[in-house]
Amino acid sequence: MPPGEIEAFLDFLQEPTFILTGAGEVVAANHAARRIAGGDAVGRQLTDLAASPGEEVRTYLGRCSGSAQPSVGALVLRDAQGGTPRYRVYGARLRGDALRLAIRCVPAESGEFSILARKVQELNAEIHARRRTQAGLEEALRRNETLLRELHHRVKNNIQLILGLFSAAERETNSQEVKTFLSDAKRRLIAIGTAQNLMYQSQQMRTLSLGPLLRALCEAIGVAFRTAGRIEVRTVDADVSNETAFPLALIVNELVTNAFKHGCPSAESVVEIVMDRDGADFVLSVRDGGPGIAADAPGRRSSGLGLVQGLCRQIGGSFTVENAGGARCIVRFPARTIEEVGA
Amino acid sequence: MTMPTLIPHSGANGSMNGAVVSAEDGSGQDAALESIRILIVEDDWFVSMEMEHVVETEGYDVVGVATSAEEAVSLAGQRQPDLILMDIRLRGGSDGVEAAIEINRRHGIRCLFCSAHTDPGTLERAQAATPAGWLAKPFSGPQLLEAIAVALDGLGLLD
Numbered sequence: 431m432p433p434g435e436i437e438a439f440l441d442f443l444q445e446p447t448f449i450l451t452g453a454g455e456v457v458a459a460n461h462a463a464r465r466i467a468g469g470d471a472v473g474r475q476l477t478d479l480a481a482s483p484g485e486e487v488r489t490y491l492g493r494c495s496g497s498a499q500p501s502v503g504a505l506v507l508r509d510a511q512g513g514t515p516r517y518r519v520y521g522a523r524l525r526g527d528a529l530r531l532a533i534r535c536v537p538a539e540s541g542e543f544s545i546l547a548r549k550v551q552e553l554n555a556e557i558h559a560r561r562r563t564q565a566g567l568e569e570a571l572r573r574n575e576t577l578l579r580e581l582h583h584r585v586k587n588n589i590q591l592i593l594g595l596f597s598a599a600e601r602e603t604n605s606q607e608v609k610t611f612l613s614d615a616k617r618r619l620i621a622i623g624t625a626q627n628l629m630y631q632s633q634q635m636r637t638l639s640l641g642p643l644l645r646a647l648c649e650a651i652g653v654a655f656r657t658a659g660r661i662e663v664r665t666v667d668a669d670v671s672n673e674t675a676f677p678l679a680l681i682v683n684e685l686v687t688n689a690f691k692h693g694c695p696s697a698e699s700v701v702e703i704v705m706d707r708d709g710a711d712f713v714l715s716v717r718d719g720g721p722g723i724a725a726d727a728p729g730r731r732s733s734g735l736g737l738v739q740g741l742c743r744q745i746g747g748s749f750t751v752e753n754a755g756g757a758r759c760i761v762r763f764p765a766r767t768i769e770e771v772g773a
Numbered sequence: 774m775t776m777p778t779l780i781p782h783s784g785a786n787g788s789m790n791g792a793v794v795s796a797e798d799g800s801g802q803d804a805a806l807e808s809i810r811i812l813i814v815e816d817d818w819f820v821s822m823e824m825e826h827v828v829e830t831e832g833y834d835v836v837g838v839a840t841s842a843e844e845a846v847s848l849a850g851q852r853q854p855d856l857i858l859m860d861i862r863l864r865g866g867s868d869g870v871e872a873a874i875e876i877n878r879r880h881g882i883r884c885l886f887c888s889a890h891t892d893p894g895t896l897e898r899a900q901a902a903t904p905a906g907w908l909a910k911p912f913s914g915p916q917l918l919e920a921i922a923v924a925l926d927g928l929g930l931l932d
Contacts, residue, residue, distance in 0.1 A: 586889035594819030623911035
């Protein structure tokens with residue numbers, strides 16, 4: 431390579447780079463090296479340009495002269511501005527007859543060890559950021575749990591409030607028809623509230639257990655009829671989706687209330703509620719000890735049954751009434767899984 | 774397969790008697806109940822009005838209605854009720870559990886908690902007040918009377 435091209439190549443390197451004699455005298459220096467030296471460095475000793483102790487520099491150069499593979503060392507230079515920048519240096523003997531050493535000075539902060547240090551720093555920063563995100567998510571989760579609980583409380587309190595409103599209206603009206611209407615509406619609200627409360631207690635937002643639901647409903651209804659008979663409940667242990675559970679709560683309320691009102695001639699009468707599984711269906715049966723339901727069931731009882739019919743359609747079920755030693759109301763509805771419901 | 778299951782207060786045959794109390798016919802007046810003094814602590818006006826109506830119609834003596842924890846503690850001291858129906862979230866963000874603990878400590882009067890807050894944390898916290906019972910909102914009039922009767926029975930105040 432012609433001499434001019436060597437200088438040009440040296441200037442191409444960004445880091446201060448020197449070519450030295452075996453004795454440590456500068457024979458060539460690139461632009462960056464000249465800037466450190468504050469002018470032409472040729473002819474000067476590297477030890478003069480270094481802030482590192484001369485002995486250390488000479489030992490390092492001795493090491494470099496023994497190998498064409500770069501030796502790594504540390505060097506502090508003294509720049510023209512009086513600063514003492516630190517370098518990681520790579521030095522080796524150049525191929526050729528004369529002993530020439532090339533020394534490349536890489537600023538310490540961009541050396542490979544500092545790359546590792548920086549990597550560690552980055553990882554630390556990332557861990558820190560992730561921890562912060564994690565803490566943020568946990569906080570958000572807690573906040574949402576609180577919000578959900580608040581929402582549940584609000585729903586339940588609002589149902590209680592509506593019950594209060596209906597009761598106030600019930601006391602004010604003189605119309606027996608309005609009183610009955612409000613009283614029925616309150617019982618239906620209680621059925622919805624009972625299901626809502628179970629949802630809150632189970633902390634399940636999508637399903638309800640049939641057993642606890644039926645028992646809670648029957649208890650709520652039973653307590654409202656002082657002279658009526660006994661309730662017997664038998665139920666499979668299974669979950670239903672909320673889409674089914676809330677209409678079902680209203681259906682059970684209607685049928686059991688009806689059984690108490692019209693199907694219990696004496697305190698010894700029994701209202702029997704059975705929830706069974708039959709293949710792909712659940713079958714609810716409510717049997718009382720009354721006179722049965724006439725085919726063209728007139729009056730109030732039929733309006734309640736109309737509601738049952740509508741709600742049965744809503745849950746994809748069917749509703750039949752049999753008269754056999756009392757009325758037996760049967761609701762058959764599909765035991766759909768959550769996936770099938772596609773909630 | 775059908776599994777027989779029991780409902781609360783029921784016998785082994787899975788049956789229970791129809792409720793013994795009701796506000797439905799409004800004829801629940803009972804001379805013995807008139808001597809039982811009940812304080813209502815509830816900050817929702819419509820709800821407190823309904824509770825007062827149901828409890829009075831049954832024949833109990835409602836000695837006051839408080840809407841905050843402070844008022845509850847003060848009224849409990851003045852009126853010395855036999856039983857307090859205690860909501861938990863009260864006016865001004867005050868806390869019915871704290872009021873119940875304070876009232877129990879000062880006067881030994883017990884509370885039937887009537888609240889939407891029936892989470893395990895609240896139940897645990899309320900243990901310090903030795904509750905006379907729990908009634909989850911929303912509840913009906915008959916359910917309220919049933920809970921009061923059970924609470925009074927537990928306190929030995931019903932013959």
